[in-house]
Amino acid sequence: MADLTLPALRWAEPPEGPVLVLLDQTRLPAQEVELVCTDVPGLVGAIRSLAVRGAPVLGLAGAYGVALAAARGYDVEEAARQLAGARPTAVNLGYGVRRAREAYLAAGGGAAGAAAALAEARALHREDAEAGERLAEFGHELLAELMPGGGFRLLTHCNTGSLVSGGGGTAFAVVRAAHRAGELRRLWVGETRPLLQGARLTAYEAAREGMPYAVLADGAAGSLFAAGEVDAVLIGADRIAADGSVANKVGSYPLAVLARHHDVPFVVVAPVTTVDPEAADGSAIPVEQRPGREVTEVRPGVQVAPVGAQAYNPAFDVTPPELVTAIVTDLGVVSPVDRGNLADVCSRSRSTKS
Ligand SMILES: CSC[C@@H](O)[C@@H](O)C(=O)COP(=O)(O)O
Numbered sequence: 001m002a003d004l005t006l007p008a009l010r011w012a013e014p015p016e017g018p019v020l021v022l023l024d025q026t027r028l029p030a031q032e033v034e035l036v037c038t039d040v041p042g043l044v045g046a047i048r049s050l051a052v053r054g055a056p057v058l059g060l061a062g063a064y065g066v067a068l069a070a071a072r073g074y075d076v077e078e079a080a081r082q083l084a085g086a087r088p089t090a091v092n093l094g095y096g097v098r099r100a101r102e103a104y105l106a107a108g109g110g111a112a113g114a115a116a117a118l119a120e121a122r123a124l125h126r127e128d129a130e131a132g133e134r135l136a137e138f139g140h141e142l143l144a145e146l147m148p149g150g151g152f153r154l155l156t157h158c159n160t161g162s163l164v165s166g167g168g169g170t171a172f173a174v175v176r177a178a179h180r181a182g183e184l185r186r187l188w189v190g191e192t193r194p195l196l197q198g199a200r201l202t203a204y205e206a207a208r209e210g211m212p213y214a215v216l217a218d219g220a221a222g223s224l225f226a227a228g229e230v231d232a233v234l235i236g237a238d239r240i241a242a243d244g245s246v247a248n249k250v251g252s253y254p255l256a257v258l259a260r261h262h263d264v265p266f267v268v269v270a271p272v273t274t275v276d277p278e279a280a281d282g283s284a285i286p287v288e289q290r291p292g293r294e295v296t297e298v299r300p301g302v303q304v305a306p307v308g309a310q311a312y313n314p315a316f317d318v319t320p321p322e323l324v325t326a327i328v329t330d331l332g333v334v335s336p337v338d339r340g341n342l343a344d345v346c347s348r349s350r351s352t353k354s
Contacts, residue, residue, distance in 0.1 A: 018068060026050060043068065128271065132169055134330040140177040142333050147231055158248065179211050188229070190215075230262070239274060245318050266324055270329060
């Protein structure tokens with residue numbers, strides 16, 4: 001099977017010095033353009049503008065960002081602080097920064113520290129790709145248990161494919177596994193207002209894979225459920241609290257409510273690096289508020305609301321554990337209402353992070 005995954009980022013060492021090369025996700029699907037980051041402010045800007053986005057790959061960007069700062073002789077502590085603060089919700093960003101920074105310090109800084117930070121970023125990259133393979137396997141098995149016989153009609157939100165990871169992604173990796181097994185009847189792709197990660201990015205990845213997919217306006221999800229057209233919802237996560245509350249792209253929570261009303265499984269797919277055992281519940285998860293113009297404009301400079309309109313633009317919402325059927329992690333599938341089980345995953349996650 002051809003490898004259709006897209007490298008969201010890569011480290012390169014041209015003669016002018018090391019760089020982090022990003023596939024600029026703000027330009028997809030119209031253009032496949034690379035964005036070359038030579039310094040930390042450039043990378044922080046790319047993270048904030050969503051040129052690179054999605055929880056696991058933010059962890060990689062953070063780790064490579066520390067390696068970049070170290071390799072180019074910048075102040076690594078300041079770089080780590082700026083990178084970790086670039087976006088607040090995805091716990092993976094701080095995790096990636098921390099791992100590379102600790103490797104740098106443990107090697108004594110300088111050139112040895114720079115080499116250690118890069119080696120750590122590369123290790124995280126490999127681990128994330130491996131985690132994606134396990135997510136696909138466990139998630140695919142879960143689909144077969146929930147809906148024996150295949151022919152799945154799956155609804156997803158935002159973008160969770162290879163653009164968000166060092167490998168095949170999270171929820172989209174499960175969809176891909178079902179598709180490759182000939183079991184995907186339809187992938188419903190929520191457009192994901194306001195920045196359209198579903199319509200622009202998930203549809204782009206689905207098209208590359210030759211999946212039977214259709215894009216819907218977010219507001220059309222209700223009538224789609226009512227028509228009995230959805231067998232399961234599969235989404236990713238930016239941070240999962242210890243009680244199983246799931247922060248993900250805004251619009252996920254309404255889908256969970258709809259899924260419960262229509263008795264449809266609502267499944268979250270995320271590596272354990274996305275579990276934050278220090279967040280006791282959803283109220284402890286910081287939700288990023290983004291500029292109102294993302295809502296009042298259809299694209300930069302093209303206003304759809306009256307000039308001066310106020311806007312409410314949280315980037316994420318939090319789904320309470322009682323609405324989540326299952327969380328597929330790379331260590332296994334857990335039910336968030338079974339607290340003991342999730343606590344066990346959290347503690348295994350903690351030991352792999354230390
Ligand atoms: C593994 S992908 C899970 C989430 O990171 C994804 O669904 C999401 O909400 C990304 O939001 P974004 O604002 O595009 O970074």
